Amino acid sequence: MRCVMSLLTITLISSILLSLFPQTPAAYGPLNYACCVKYTRNPLPFGVIKGFIEQSSREVCRIDAIIFFTKNKKKVCASVEDQWVRAALAHLRSKITKLTEKRAPRLTTAAGLKRMIHTTTKTP
Known part of the structure; x- marks a missing residue:
């Protein structure tokens, strides 16, 4: 009986001590x-x-x-319903499209790379 009481006391004290620690932020x-x-x-x-x-x-x-990120490293919250936000998003998307179009010719497929190697390694 004494052993059971000791076990209950230890369990109770452990529970109280664990509840005092803050919960992990990862959760x-x-x-x-x-x-x-x-x-x-x-x-x-x-x-x-x-x-x-x-x-x-x-x-x-x-x-x-x-959430817009500014050059001054600030975050600005805006509503998609606002006209200026839609205009800014359209402008940003068009810039992204232009950048990807400029880079597209540099991309090479495996077949294109094989052809390029084949044509550059031919001897006259």
């Missing part, structure tokens, strides 16, 4: 993730926008938002 995602909780009312000039990500209300955060 709640990265600590540096911050959600947008409201939108900016001021449009950003396109020249200061460096990039963007989309925030979904179906994941961790409560609202859908576009």
Whole structure:
């Protein structure tokens, strides 16, 4: 009987001590993730926008938002419903398309590479 009481006492004390420690942050995602909780009312000039990500209300955060990254290393939350946001996204997407079109001729398929090797190794 005394052994059972000792075991219960140890279990109780262990439970109390473990509950005092904070829970691990890994269970709640990265600590540096911050959600947008409201939108900016001021449009950003396109020249200061460096990039963007989309925030979904179906994941961790409560609202859908576009998070713009500025050249000053700031994050600006905006609504997709705003006209200036849609215009900025369209402009960014067109820049990405132009960049990928410029790089496309440099890409080589395996067959093209084989042909290139074959034509450069022929002896006259």
